[in-house]
Amino acid sequence: MTGEQDDLEAQFAQWRQYVRRRRELRQTDTDELEDHLRGSVEELRAAGLRADEAFLVAVKRMGSLDELAREFAREHSERLWKQLVLTGGTDDPAVGGRPRRELLAMVLCAVGAAVSVKVPELFGADFERDGAFYGPNAGLLVLPWLAAFLAWRRRAGRVVVGVLLALFALGAVAANAYPLAEDSQSVVLTSIHLLIALWFAVGVAYVADDPRSPRRRMDFVRFTGEWFVYYVLIALGGGVLTVFVFGTFETIGASPEDFVGRWLLPCGAAGAVVVAGWLVEAKQSVVENIAPVLTRLFTPLFTAVLLAFLVTYGVTGGGIDVEREALILFDLLLAVVLGLLLYSISARDPLAPPGPFDKLQLALVVSALAIDVLVLLAITGRITEYGTTPNKAAALGENVILLANLAWSAWLLLGMVRRRAPFAALERWQTNYLPVYAGWAWVVALVFPPLFGFL
Amino acid sequence: MKVAKDLVAASATPMVLGILAEGDSYGYAILKRINELSGGELDWTEGLLYPLLHRLERLGHVESSWQSVAGERRRKYYRITSGGLAELAEQRRQWDAVVGALKEIWPGSGETRPLTAVLRGGFA
Numbered sequence: 001m002t003g004e005q006d007d008l009e010a011q012f013a014q015w016r017q018y019v020r021r022r023r024e025l026r027q028t029d030t031d032e033l034e035d036h037l038r039g040s041v042e043e044l045r046a047a048g049l050r051a052d053e054a055f056l057v058a059v060k061r062m063g064s065l066d067e068l069a070r071e072f073a074r075e076h077s078e079r080l081w082k083q084l085v086l087t088g089g090t091d092d093p094a095v096g097g098r099p100r101r102e103l104l105a106m107v108l109c110a111v112g113a114a115v116s117v118k119v120p121e122l123f124g125a126d127f128e129r130d131g132a133f134y135g136p137n138a139g140l141l142v143l144p145w146l147a148a149f150l151a152w153r154r155r156a157g158r159v160v161v162g163v164l165l166a167l168f169a170l171g172a173v174a175a176n177a178y179p180l181a182e183d184s185q186s187v188v189l190t191s192i193h194l195l196i197a198l199w200f201a202v203g204v205a206y207v208a209d210d211p212r213s214p215r216r217r218m219d220f221v222r223f224t225g226e227w228f229v230y231y232v233l234i235a236l237g238g239g240v241l242t243v244f245v246f247g248t249f250e251t252i253g254a255s256p257e258d259f260v261g262r263w264l265l266p267c268g269a270a271g272a273v274v275v276a277g278w279l280v281e282a283k284q285s286v287v288e289n290i291a292p293v294l295t296r297l298f299t300p301l302f303t304a305v306l307l308a309f310l311v312t313y314g315v316t317g318g319g320i321d322v323e324r325e326a327l328i329l330f331d332l333l334l335a336v337v338l339g340l341l342l343y344s345i346s347a348r349d350p351l352a353p354p355g356p357f358d359k360l361q362l363a364l365v366v367s368a369l370a371i372d373v374l375v376l377l378a379i380t381g382r383i384t385e386y387g388t389t390p391n392k393a394a395a396l397g398e399n400v401i402l403l404a405n406l407a408w409s410a411w412l413l414l415g416m417v418r419r420r421a422p423f424a425a426l427e428r429w430q431t432n433y434l435p436v437y438a439g440w441a442w443v444v445a446l447v448f449p450p451l452f453g454f455l
Numbered sequence: 456m457k458v459a460k461d462l463v464a465a466s467a468t469p470m471v472l473g474i475l476a477e478g479d480s481y482g483y484a485i486l487k488r489i490n491e492l493s494g495g496e497l498d499w500t501e502g503l504l505y506p507l508l509h510r511l512e513r514l515g516h517v518e519s520s521w522q523s524v525a526g527e528r529r530r531k532y533y534r535i536t537s538g539g540l541a542e543l544a545e546q547r548r549q550w551d552a553v554v555g556a557l558k559e560i561w562p563g564s565g566e567t568r569p570l571t572a573v574l575r576g577g578f579a
Contacts, residue, residue, distance in 0.1 A: 032531045039483035071502035
């Protein structure tokens with residue numbers, strides 16, 4: 001008898017989980033419906049049915065969940081919209097404390113990031129003039145706070161915290177140990193690559209609860225995309241705020257230029273890094289992810305442009321003018337193509353059969369590869385002719401890394417379109433490749449300056 | 456015979472308010488009571504009942520409270536408010552008019568009463 005009761009409870013638990021996935025139904029609704037279901041089950045059992053039979057009949061009587069949810073949505077249409085409330089907006093008292101603590105932690109970290117940006121000024125650094133200091137150190141001042149917030153949220157273990165500390169310490173060395181002139185190539189390279197390397201350190205904090213899982217790594221890819229979108233949105237809002245600060249204060253004869261340049265801009269930009277991270281975490285299940293939507297929009301457009309480029313190149317027959325800018329441009333192009341690929345992978349149903357969109361993606365990747373091979377041929381010719389610089393070497397390295405990724409992705413995509421390989425292979429390839437980017441970024445930041453004589 | 460969907464929907468509010476006017480109750484019991492009253496001919500679903508209860512709550516016709524029953528189970532009880540009683544009286548007036556008029560045109564369906572008597576004496 002107790003075994004039967006346990007089975008029944010397990011079934012109820014399963015049902016609750018199933019129902020909770022419906023956005024239209026709140027926790028209290030689920031409770032109410034569960035009470036209803038239990039009433040129904042009790043009556044059926046009293047009529048002589050076994051527990052599992054009674055449960056089945058009761059659930060069947062309740063009708064399809066779709067229909068139920070639709071009826072609820074008609075009364076509570078607002079639930080399909082907003083839902084991102086600052087304190088979590090939960091009506092379940094059991095979990096009510098956590099969002100509030102989370103909000104507090106977020107505010108703490110955001111303020112910490114904002115203050116960190118201003119601290120170097122106490123020691124004589126100037127945000128507007130000391131590019132050589134602020135460039136390489138920007139990530140070091142801000143990203144630890146985001147990493148701290150995420151690590152706190154994931155209840156990271158000692159090992160992860162240790163790894164994080166080590167990575168950021170290593171970053172501090174890379175940023176400050178080398179004697180780099182403000183106008184050197186290396187200072188720009190270090191600034192960019194250290195930022196990328198430290199972002200992957202944030203990734204370590206993000207996957208703290210299960211570092212080896214490919215699913216968590218893919219979640220970090222999603223997080224990065226959504227974070228970027230949110231950051232841009234916050235920046236736009238900040239721009240509007242700045243305009244109003246200027247406009248209103250100037251009408252009363254005060255000039256806010258100094259305040260905006262020294263406080264509002266740097267502190268806002270730093271704080272927004274944490275706020276955007278928190279937003280992504282808080283709204284995960286609330287709003288449709290926007291990065292994959294953008295991917296869907298732009299994949300066909302980019303494919304068309306790349307194909308048009310190839311055709312034009314073939315028709316005119318001229319060479320590619322590979323200046324340094326051109327190499328960086330094509331690096332960025334590959335990065336964008338990779339991003340388009342990555343974000344549609346992140347949103348794809350792993351079990352769905354290959355469709356026209358997958359073929360379109362294959363076309364995109366193959367045309368990007370073709371263009372890149374042309375560029376690489378041209379650039380290696382030039383490097384052997386004139387020798388190399390840190391910039392060229394970095395750009396070339398990035399190109400090779402992206403090329404390798406895309407080439408193998410194209411192969412896997414082809415296998416998928418021909419139904420030879422599962423989608424999971426492509427997903428695994430991408431998530432396993434992530435550390436390569438981080439590794440290269442560290443190499444450029446740590447090894448390049450001494451290698452090229454701090455040029 | 457099952458009552459048409461539109462008619463079920465139209466009569467839902469006075470039905471629920473009427474049942475709650477008898478005493479506080481909760482979803483499952485309300486549904487059972489409706490079944491009992493109509494001899495099973497009113498086809499009510501949970502998708503009709505609970506959103507309706509929530510709407511009535513939002514409009515202030517009923518109020519709800521959670522009470523624990525049997526162990527960890529919680530149950531949401533609904534109570535009719537004075538606003539709900541006023542709404543019920545108004546709905547009842549309207550239904551009386553409809554039922555009275557129908558009885559006038561359908562002679563022979565049960566006892567026939569003059570329309571004025573129906574209006575004065577009510578439906579009960």
